Amino acid sequence: MLENAKITPRQFIFVLVISRIVIAITFFPVFAGPPGNQDVWISEVLSLPVHLLLTVPFYLLWKRFPKQSLFEYTQTILGRTGKAVTLLYVLYFIHELSIFLYEWCAFLTTAIMPETPVLFILLFLFPFCAYAVLKGIEVISRFAEFIAPLVFGGILVIFLLLAKDMDFKIFTPVMEKSMISILAGAFVMGLRTSEIVVLAILLPHLQLNSKKTKLVLLSGYSLIALFWLITTISVLATLGIEFSKTLQFAYFSAVRLVNIGDFIERIESIHLSIWILSGYLRIILYFYCILIGLSQIVGIKDYKPLVLATLTILLPVSLSYQSNISDLNEFLSYTIVSWVNLIFIVVIPSILLAVAFFRKLGETNA
Amino acid sequence: MKRRIFIIIPTILILLFLPGCWNRRELNTLAIVQALGVDRTEDGEISVSLQILKPSAIQSSTSDKASGSKSVWVVTSKGETVFDAIRNASLQTDRKAYFSHNTVYVFSEALARSGISDELDLFSRDSELRQLPYVFITRGKAEDIIRSDYEQEKIPGQAIEKLAKVSFAASKVPKIQLIDLLKNFASKTNDSIIPGIELVQEDNKEPSEESLKLEGTAILKRDRMIGWFDAKETRGVLWVLGKVKSGIIDIPTPGNENKKSGIEIIKANSRVVPEISAGNLFMTINVHVDANLGEEMGNTDIVKPERFNELENRMGSAIKEEIERAVDKAQNWDVDIFKFGTEVHRKYPKEWPELEKNWREEFKEIQVTILVDAKLHWSGYLNKPILPNTSEGSG
Numbered sequence: 001m002l003e004n005a006k007i008t009p010r011q012f013i014f015v016l017v018i019s020r021i022v023i024a025i026t027f028f029p030v031f032a033g034p035p036g037n038q039d040v041w042i043s044e045v046l047s048l049p050v051h052l053l054l055t056v057p058f059y060l061l062w063k064r065f066p067k068q069s070l071f072e073y074t075q076t077i078l079g080r081t082g083k084a085v086t087l088l089y090v091l092y093f094i095h096e097l098s099i100f101l102y103e104w105c106a107f108l109t110t111a112i113m114p115e116t117p118v119l120f121i122l123l124f125l126f127p128f129c130a131y132a133v134l135k136g137i138e139v140i141s142r143f144a145e146f147i148a149p150l151v152f153g154g155i156l157v158i159f160l161l162l163a164k165d166m167d168f169k170i171f172t173p174v175m176e177k178s179m180i181s182i183l184a185g186a187f188v189m190g191l192r193t194s195e196i197v198v199l200a201i202l203l204p205h206l207q208l209n210s211k212k213t214k215l216v217l218l219s220g221y222s223l224i225a226l227f228w229l230i231t232t233i234s235v236l237a238t239l240g241i242e243f244s245k246t247l248q249f250a251y252f253s254a255v256r257l258v259n260i261g262d263f264i265e266r267i268e269s270i271h272l273s274i275w276i277l278s279g280y281l282r283i284i285l286y287f288y289c290i291l292i293g294l295s296q297i298v299g300i301k302d303y304k305p306l307v308l309a310t311l312t313i314l315l316p317v318s319l320s321y322q323s324n325i326s327d328l329n330e331f332l333s334y335t336i337v338s339w340v341n342l343i344f345i346v347v348i349p350s351i352l353l354a355v356a357f358f359r360k361l362g363e364t365n366a
Numbered sequence: 367m368k369r370r371i372f373i374i375i376p377t378i379l380i381l382l383f384l385p386g387c388w389n390r391r392e393l394n395t396l397a398i399v400q401a402l403g404v405d406r407t408e409d410g411e412i413s414v415s416l417q418i419l420k421p422s423a424i425q426s427s428t429s430d431k432a433s434g435s436k437s438v439w440v441v442t443s444k445g446e447t448v449f450d451a452i453r454n455a456s457l458q459t460d461r462k463a464y465f466s467h468n469t470v471y472v473f474s475e476a477l478a479r480s481g482i483s484d485e486l487d488l489f490s491r492d493s494e495l496r497q498l499p500y501v502f503i504t505r506g507k508a509e510d511i512i513r514s515d516y517e518q519e520k521i522p523g524q525a526i527e528k529l530a531k532v533s534f535a536a537s538k539v540p541k542i543q544l545i546d547l548l549k550n551f552a553s554k555t556n557d558s559i560i561p562g563i564e565l566v567q568e569d570n571k572e573p574s575e576e577s578l579k580l581e582g583t584a585i586l587k588r589d590r591m592i593g594w595f596d597a598k599e600t601r602g603v604l605w606v607l608g609k610v611k612s613g614i615i616d617i618p619t620p621g622n623e624n625k626k627s628g629i630e631i632i633k634a635n636s637r638v639v640p641e642i643s644a645g646n647l648f649m650t651i652n653v654h655v656d657a658n659l660g661e662e663m664g665n666t667d668i669v670k671p672e673r674f675n676e677l678e679n680r681m682g683s684a685i686k687e688e689i690e691r692a693v694d695k696a697q698n699w700d701v702d703i704f705k706f707g708t709e710v711h712r713k714y715p716k717e718w719p720e721l722e723k724n725w726r727e728e729f730k731e732i733q734v735t736i737l738v739d740a741k742l743h744w745s746g747y748l749n750k751p752i753l754p755n756t757s758e759g760s761g
Contacts, residue, residue, distance in 0.1 A: 111493050173715040239545075242552035257545060259498055266466075 011141035033188035033334035043185030050190035057349035064362030090293035154274035166237035400523030403508030478591035537613035538597035555707030602692025625664030682740035
């Protein structure tokens with residue numbers, strides 16, 4: 001293990017949950033996949049078992065190597081070729097981070113600051129990322145613990161403020177399409193959760209006896225499903241299904257509708273503040289993962305010298321990703337992103353697991 | 367100490383840069399738009415009228431309109447698209463138009479008859495324009511509405527917004543915000559209603575003393591306007607949609623048929639139940655109304671069981687008639703303004719895909735049953751007429 005950092009279970013859960021739900025409060029991608037109608041909430045409930053299922057390969061790997069992170073046990077299992085797998089994951093994280101930075105810029109330049117150059121937004125962001133990452137994973141997870149009440153509270157407040165305009169009839173008829181499409185929707189949602197890979201890196205830091213880890217995962221995924229439900233209800237019940245589908249930033253559009261007695265209105269700033277905070281957490285979390293992986297490949301104990309170098313690579317990479325919104329929407333559609341994530345969440349760890357099993361590596365009695 | 371200075375100096379330097387950003391807008395560079403009207407000129411261009419707030423005029427006095435300085439300024443500009451027209455306005459205004467505080471959209475009938483979804487696109491796409499302003503259609507030019515003056519309020523745009531907000535008191539025009547329209551447009555079968563707004567000029571007054579009035583309801587088939595509903599028909603629609611909050615129903619007074627009594631609606635709600643049997647579509651509209659006797663003309667002793675019950679029955683049939691008129695007209699024009707399609711979809715998801723393909727024809731064929739459950743409760747401060755009608759007797 002690189003650092004001797006410790007993460008408490010609560011911090012661990014918050015890191016995962018906030019980093020995942022920030023996508024829901026930006027792009028609201030539930031409609032992109034099946035079932036694409038009023039039954040998406042069922043898919044969201046079903047995402048809980050799907051998430052648990054998708055975590056199984058990484059969970060079993062961690063059971064075998066409880067003291068090692070993803071980047072370390074690749075080398076334990078595969079030897080020198082393991083470095084190639086590590087590199088693959090580093091590239092995956094760079095890709096995920098660049099995509100998110102793209103989303104970050106897309107939202108800021110569309111909704112709030114249409115004339116501010118993207119380069120400026122990123123240049124302003126990066127020093128703060130560097131600062132956070134230099135402080136280590138303990139600080140990042142404490143940051144998550146610190147902002148969690150704000151983020152969760154903000155989403156709840158927005159839900160309550162929108163409650164007046166909600167029409168719950170929108171959720172009928174229930175189960176209009178087949179159960180298969182609803183289940184497929186749950187899988188698409190689960191496969192968007194690249195945090196499962198992050199989990200493989202953070203698990204060795206978790207300060208908990210290993211029996212309770214299942215409980216931590218379960219409560220983390222339940223929280224994700226819960227906040228998905230809250231945001232979905234906020235959006236669907238206020239905007240209706242067909243109209244929500246036409247919106248680029250559906251949750252933000254719903255928040256813009258808050259008006260209680262001409263007195264409480266224009267509360268977009270609440271959404272924006274929780275969005276900036278949670279988006280920032282996601283960025284530094286992925287950045288941290290990239291650095292850990294890189295330092296493993298290079299073979300140095302401390303990742304700190306790599307921070308600035310990585311940032312200078314990340315800036316042009318993320319800028320080169322940014323072409324226009326139609327490309328982004330096309331790429332983030334479930335038909336592409338699910339398969340990419342499937343490889344990294346299920347296929348590669350399963351292969352690793354199989355190799356570890358046949359070479360009888362790690363603790364098998366667990 | 368030295369370390370602290372190293373922190374403080376950069377902090378101050380950063381502070382110098384942070385408040386100024388790309389999208390900085392100062393109040394004195396903004397032309398705050400209060401109301402927006404869209405017309406189409408004869409050569410097919412879009413003409414946009416902006417009612418712009420004059421902050422100095424607002425500040426100067428709170429009550430004297432007599433001083434002659436208007437508190438708003440109206441700019442009309444033309445362009446190929448709505449956005450183009452709005453930006454062309456900056457050729458006439460020294461400040462850039464700012465729409466976040468816009469409260470009203472007005473469209474002309476001529477424009478609405480050829481479809482308004484194209485014009486609404488900008489209002490739902492742009493980050494500055496909001497979806498909460500109220501929408502109106504005028505028989506004349508939208509520009510005239512935007513240019514009109516208003517007695518009670520300093521800012522006519524806000525007056526129009528408040529007109530929409532108090533329209534519930536009569537329940538003779540709907541209250542439609544842009545978001546309601548957008549939701550209807552996005553759904554596949556719903557049609558929309560938009561309140562009408564007119565300039566009325568009283569006979570004995572000067573032409574300048576025109577005032578604004580909400581009148582009639584424009585009916586849109588998808589996004590194209592096809593005609594007007596009058597006050598009674600509009601209320602018929604509002605009953606079905608459950609949007610009647612208050613209002614007066616006039617009915618002949620029992621015992622003195624030449625005179626009318628006014629019933630004040632206190633509470634109303636509705637439920638629409640679709641039914642498919644033998645391939646035919648039936649629709650039952652249940653309306654429940656609670657009302658009080660608000661006014662009685664005709665000096666009859668009305669607070670007696672048989673008369674009060676008679677009044678209650680007549681109220682029920684008056685409401686039923688309003689709804690019938692609205693439904694008949696809507697079925698004639700095949701516009702589903704009652705959101706029947708959505709209800710059918712909810713109850714019959716299996717049959718819906720087949721029905722949806724040809725919904726307009728299906729809608730025409732729907733057999734509608736109207737059940738009104740009208741309850742008359744109180745009679746106000748009076749329980750007998752002040753002037754008893756002695757010549758006829760109260761029999």
